[in-house]
Amino acid sequence: MQINKLRGRELDQLFRAILSLKDLEECYRFFDDLCTVNEIQALAQRLEVARMLREGYTYHKIETETGASTATISRVKRCLNYGNDAYAMALDRIYNEQQEEAGSQ
Numbered sequence: 001m002q003i004n005k006l007r008g009r010e011l012d013q014l015f016r017a018i019l020s021l022k023d024l025e026e027c028y029r030f031f032d033d034l035c036t037v038n039e040i041q042a043l044a045q046r047l048e049v050a051r052m053l054r055e056g057y058t059y060h061k062i063e064t065e066t067g068a069s070t071a072t073i074s075r076v077k078r079c080l081n082y083g084n085d086a087y088a089m090a091l092d093r094i095y096n097e098q099q100e101e102a103g104s105q
Contacts, residue, residue, distance in 0.1 A: 049076045050087040 003011075021027050031040055045068050052062045059073050068076075080087055 046076055053077055
């Protein structure tokens, strides 16, 4: 894992802070204080690129819809294929949560 090079007290503190957030509103507030608008948009864009790649969208369609560069799309695809399966884990959990919410309505 690339991130292991950064492992330590400060990164643990950041991740613990994120894990302590209780709902979307707290996430909005925390990330508004923590990140610039561009940093937040870049993170959200990468997750959307991962979703679209998993659903079989072409690079052209992803580039057009998200504004992501082909370099970003390639990097996300490499993570999907050879990474830690974290995009898949997160996207699967989001999908399952949405299905549960839809079923309870």
